[in-house]
Amino acid sequence: MFADQPIATPRVDPRSLRGRLVGVATLFATPLRPSHYLELINPLWTTHSLRARVEAVCDETRDARTLTLRPGRGWRPHRAGQFVRLGVSVGGVRHTRTYSISSSPDRGDGCITVTVKTVAGGRVSPFLVGELRPGSYLSISTPAGDFVLPDARPVRPLFLTAGSGITPVMSMLRTYRLRGTMPDVVHVHYAPLPHDVIFKDELQDMAAQEPRYRLRSVYTRELGRSHFDREQLESLCPDWRERDVWACGPQALLDAVERHWDAAGLGERLHIERFQAPRAALSSDATGGTVSFAGSGRRVEADGRTPLLRVAEDAGLNPAHGCRMGICHSCDVSLLKGRVRDLRTGALVEAEGQKVQICVCAAAGSVELAL
Amino acid sequence: MSHTLPVRLSDTDIEEFGREIDRIAEEVRADLGPRDERYIRRLISIQRGLALGGRIVIFASLAFTPAWGHALVSWPLFLALISLGTLALGTAKILENMEIGHNILHGQWDWMRDPEIQSATWEWDSVCPSDQWKHSHNVMHHTWTNVLGRDRDIGYAMLRVNDEMRWHPVYLIQPFSAVLMALFFEWFIALHDLEINRLLAGVKDRAVARQQWRGIRRKAGRQALKDYVLWPLMAGPFFLYVCAANFVANAIRNVWSFVIIFCGHFPAGVHVFTIAQINGETRARWYVRQLLGSCNIDGGRLFHVLSGNLSHQIEHHLFPDLPSNRYPQVAPRVRALCERYGLPYNTGSLSHQFGSTMWKILRLSLPTAAPGGQLVTMK
Numbered sequence: 207m208f209a210d211q212p213i214a215t216p217r218v219d220p221r222s223l224r225g226r227l228v229g230v231a232t233l234f235a236t237p238l239r240p241s242h243y244l245e246l247i248n249p250l251w252t253t254h255s256l257r258a259r260v261e262a263v264c265d266e267t268r269d270a271r272t273l274t275l276r277p278g279r280g281w282r283p284h285r286a287g288q289f290v291r292l293g294v295s296v297g298g299v300r301h302t303r304t305y306s307i308s309s310s311p312d313r314g315d316g317c318i319t320v321t322v323k324t325v326a327g328g329r330v331s332p333f334l335v336g337e338l339r340p341g342s343y344l345s346i347s348t349p350a351g352d353f354v355l356p357d358a359r360p361v362r363p364l365f366l367t368a369g370s371g372i373t374p375v376m377s378m379l380r381t382y383r384l385r386g387t388m389p390d391v392v393h394v395h396y397a398p399l400p401h402d403v404i405f406k407d408e409l410q411d412m413a414a415q416e417p418r419y420r421l422r423s424v425y426t427r428e429l430g431r432s433h434f435d436r437e438q439l440e441s442l443c444p445d446w447r448e449r450d451v452w453a454c455g456p457q458a459l460l461d462a463v464e465r466h467w468d469a470a471g472l473g474e475r476l477h478i479e480r481f482q483a484p485r486a487a488l489s490s491d492a493t494g495g496t497v498s499f500a501g502s503g504r505r506v507e508a509d510g511r512t513p514l515l516r517v518a519e520d521a522g523l524n525p526a527h528g529c530r531m532g533i534c535h536s537c538d539v540s541l542l543k544g545r546v547r548d549l550r551t552g553a554l555v556e557a558e559g560q561k562v563q564i565c566v567c568a569a570a571g572s573v574e575l576a577l
Numbered sequence: 578m579s580h581t582l583p584v585r586l587s588d589t590d591i592e593e594f595g596r597e598i599d600r601i602a603e604e605v606r607a608d609l610g611p612r613d614e615r616y617i618r619r620l621i622s623i624q625r626g627l628a629l630g631g632r633i634v635i636f637a638s639l640a641f642t643p644a645w646g647h648a649l650v651s652w653p654l655f656l657a658l659i660s661l662g663t664l665a666l667g668t669a670k671i672l673e674n675m676e677i678g679h680n681i682l683h684g685q686w687d688w689m690r691d692p693e694i695q696s697a698t699w700e701w702d703s704v705c706p707s708d709q710w711k712h713s714h715n716v717m718h719h720t721w722t723n724v725l726g727r728d729r730d731i732g733y734a735m736l737r738v739n740d741e742m743r744w745h746p747v748y749l750i751q752p753f754s755a756v757l758m759a760l761f762f763e764w765f766i767a768l769h770d771l772e773i774n775r776l777l778a779g780v781k782d783r784a785v786a787r788q789q790w791r792g793i794r795r796k797a798g799r800q801a802l803k804d805y806v807l808w809p810l811m812a813g814p815f816f817l818y819v820c821a822a823n824f825v826a827n828a829i830r831n832v833w834s835f836v837i838i839f840c841g842h843f844p845a846g847v848h849v850f851t852i853a854q855i856n857g858e859t860r861a862r863w864y865v866r867q868l869l870g871s872c873n874i875d876g877g878r879l880f881h882v883l884s885g886n887l888s889h890q891i892e893h894h895l896f897p898d899l900p901s902n903r904y905p906q907v908a909p910r911v912r913a914l915c916e917r918y919g920l921p922y923n924t925g926s927l928s929h930q931f932g933s934t935m936w937k938i939l940r941l942s943l944p945t946a947a948p949g950g951q952l953v954t955m956k
Contacts, residue, residue: 234807236799237700243629246622255692298614300690522606524690 249343250278258292258346260338261317266404269324270370271335272308276317277346283311284318284349286377287452287479292320293345296333303330304529306373306454306479307349308405310380321404323370353452353479361450362389364443366434366463368396368455369404374479375452376405379412379419388416392443396434396459398427434462447472454479483531483566486552495572499523500542502577510547514539514564518577525564525577532566539564544573578857582865583848584920594918595861601910602896605903609688616902617677617686617694620882624672631666632808635659635822639815663822667829668883673702674763674830675837675885680901682711687898704797705767709789713770719897723842723849723870730842731849733758733765734774737941738843738934744944751942755935762831762838767793833883836931837874841890844872845933846923867894868915873908873924880927881905891922 219225232239244251250259258275265271284290284307293302309319322334338344353374355361365375372395382388397403403423413421422442426433439446453463453476460478467476492510497517499505508517515537518525528536532550538561546555546567554570555562564575579588586594638658643650678701680686686694693699700707713729721727725741732738736755737748758765771789775781804823809816848869855866874880874888881888881904889904892911899907915922925933 230807233799233803236803237702237796238625243625246626246629295611295614295689295691298610298612298689300692522688524687 250276253279256280256346256348257343258318260340260342260344262340263338266321267323267402269335270321270404272319272321273334273338274317274319275344275346280348281346282348284377285354286310286381287354287374288349288351288377289353289374289479290318290320290349291347292334294330294333294338296329301330302345302527304481306351306353306377308373308376308380310377310384312381312384321370321373321376323404351479353454353477355452356450360389362448363391364446364449364451365391365393365395366451366453366455366459367393368459369402371453371455371459371479371481372404374454376408378452382419383412383416388418391419392422392446392449393419394422394424394439394442396424396426396455399425434459434466436466439466449475451476452479453477454481457482457484460484480531483550485549488547488549488552492547492552492568492570494569495544497521497569497572498543498574499577500574508569510568510570511549512568513549514546514562514567514569514573514575517569518564518575523577527565530565532563535563537563537565540576542574542576545570546573580857580862580865581854582850582862583869584865586865586918586920590918591865592859592861594914594920595859595864597914598861598864598895598911601907601914602899605896605899605907606688609900609903613900613902614689617681617689617900620672621677621694624669624677627665627672628669631662631664631669631826634662634665635819636662636812638662639812639818642815642818644814659818659822663825664829666823666826667833670702670826670830671833671883674834675887676882676901677885678702678707679885679887682707683715684898685900700796702800703763703766704793704800705763705769706792706796709770709792710766715897719894722867722894723847724852724855724866725849726852729769729772733769734772735765736938738937739849740941740945741849742941744941748942752939755938759832759835760828762835763827764797767797836927837884837887839934840872840874840927840930841887842870842872843934843937844923844925844930845937846921847872864895865920867891868920868922870894871923872930873922874927874930875924876927878905891924 220229234240235243239254241252241254244253249257256278258277258281260273261276262274263271264274287306289304289306291302291304293300295301305320305322307318308321309317322331324335325331351374355363355378363378365378367375375393379391379393382391393409395403395409400406400423403409409421412419424431424438424442432438443449447470451463451467453460457480460480461484464473464476464478467473488511494508494510494512497506497508497514499518499521502523504521504523506517506521508514515525515527515530525539526536528534530537541557541560541562543558546557546562547553547570548555549566549568555567580591582591584591638655638661641650641655641658643652643655678699681694681699682696682701684696687696696711701710703710718728718730723731725731725739732742735758736751737744771786771793772781776783776786804827805820808823809819812819848866850866850870855862858866868891871890871894873891874884876884876888886901886904887893889901889908892899892904892907893901895911896904896907912922912924
């Protein structure tokens with residue numbers, strides 16, 4: 207699913223002739239690689255790490271910005287709907303976050319676009335939206351994810367998106383448009399008010415130019431409008447049962463959509479892309495405690511709601527992590543003492559002596575981690 | 578238990594001193610940010626450019642050897658150019674070894690969470706494998722700094738550098754072995770963690786030594802292949818010129834690092850300690866031992882960078898994992914703090930510090946009496 211993809215550089219078989227020649231060439235630069243010297247001329251030529259240059263930035267709404275990125279060597283084209291992991295230095299410290307690619311792979315100019323919306327209290331999104339300048343470089347992963355349209359068979363998609371959840375779907379729509387193969391699409395998009403819609407002009411243009419694309423915008427702050435519910439769906443898209451559905455947006459929308467489709471017994475026609483791990487509502491007795499880090503000897507106080515990964519990072523540690531959503535297990539750490547709470551379900555996890563995923567677990571009382 | 582350090586301070590005074598040192602470290606750590614990141618990244622770019630440029634100039638100089646017979650050939654021009662290239666390459670090796678490699682391997686830049694500029698993965702441009710050096714340096718030397726019988730960096734298990742060390746006839750040749758060590762310093766460092774003297778005494782685990790030896794062979798093999806086979810081969814018939822240039826560049830780095838490092842703990846006035854003296858050592862007492870056992874060198878900004886900021890040996894030993902570009906900023910505060918507590922702060926010019934070190938090596942090659950009659954046989 208969201209398994210974190212390491213920076214995939216094209217690996218040459220070391221036993222082949224080409225591999226041996228590359229090995230010898232590397233010896234000229236040892237302990238570095240020739241790529242480290244190429245980096246001095248053009249960071250996009252590196253093979254030891256994949257970079258992207260910021261070609262342009264464009265403000266979509268008051269808190270969303272589109273970054274046009276040119277990936278370097280080692281990039282392979284994405285499928286519409288996939289995401290990339292961007293690595294950027296904020297305040298001197300490197301952070302990584304995943305973002306859906308909003309451009310079509312058929313774009314043709316060697317660039318991709320990523321549309322970032324500021325997350326309140328976030329560390330990386332305010333920097334990307336407010337400060338990142340054209341000409342700077344980010345590190346980037348190869349594209350990953352299976353929130354994609356099927357290759358072979360024709361579909362009649364129903365897209366359900368809200369806020370920045372429109373980004374992967376935008377990649378799909380742009381691909382249809384470029385190829386001239388727009389199927390019978392119903393796109394329900396939720397936004398608070400009209401000017402909050404990212405890609406507003408482009409969507410309206412698409413609705414006007416492509417007769418088979420039907421856009422249904424729902425402005426949730428307007429009077430009489432509500433969030434997703436069954437009656438609304440019936441009125442906006444009466445044939446929803448015959449459609450394959452792609453949904454992306456905040457947790458509330460996706461939970462509601464999932465419940466609805468499961469109730470109708472059509473769960474396998476639903477594709478969901480989550481940007482954050484689903485969080486269960488926590489009871490008021492979800493208290494935290496002292497978190498001790500055995501390796502570094504540090505101790506900090508934590509509440510019962512902040513993931514331990516974040517607690518460790520705030521304490522100045524640098525734990526390995528991947529998707530930050532509880533899927534890839536890159537952040538697994540041994541829980542030496544205490545109990546943790548899985549924030550996705552709200553349940554207590556008795557895992558003393560075992561590994562826990564610190565990106566989705568918070569302290570339930572005092573804990574000790576092998577970090 | 579009360580301290581037995583050679584300072585006129587009470588136990589409480591020492592603890593207070595320790596707290597003030599802690600506070601300085603906390604302040605600097607909280608201030609780390611983009612400015613520091615830019616420093617190390619720029620330094621790495623400059624170093625790599627200098628290394629590549631140096632090798633290119635060495636090759637370009639070959640076009641001016643009289644063997645070509647064109648109008649511009651001349652020995653002086655060729656020698657000037659190849660010396661320029663060699664100096665550039667040697668300077669690049671100095672920067673990589675000291676300000677970049679040594680400091681990254683100390684974990685000074687781990688806070689940036691960069692996947693490459695990391696103590697866990699950085700491999701430095703030296704015949705010594707990074708992981709073995711991290712053990713002998715970060716773990717052993719920085720923990721047991723200047724403790725006789727524990728810190729194997731004292732004389733590098735080869736030279737007698739304190740009166741307290743028991744004399745042995747083998748030390749008679751140490752003025753010559755010191756010169757040899759200077760020229761080939763990176764090789765001595767490569768073998769340092771192997772603990773050959775302990776191996777010969779039968780005290781070291783042979784399986785561990787075998788594994789270490791494999792690592793040394795691999796790293797040293799690749800480095801030697803690069804500088805003494807591959808690059809010279811690219812010059813065809815001028816193989817020996819490039820070989821010699823690379824040897825000299827390595828020697829430049831070896832001698833320079835030898836000089837700077839020996840000025841760190843061996844000049845006159847530095848203190849050594851017995852194992853008994855560190856019994857019950859608190860963090861604050863550890864600070865005092867680091868202070869008393871380290872020496873600084875005065876100099877300008879360029880000198881500090883070229884010495885890997887080991888000219889601030891005292892600050893480095895007090896704050897080994899603070900980014901080195903902050904040592905010059907922190908040094909005046911540490912010095913003022915020492916003055917307030919009446920603690921010594923050993924610093925001097927390069928000629929003074931190295932001069933007193935060389936005099937010590939000469940003097941101690943002959944039998945001398947130990948102060949207080951305490952003698953330690955180096956294991």
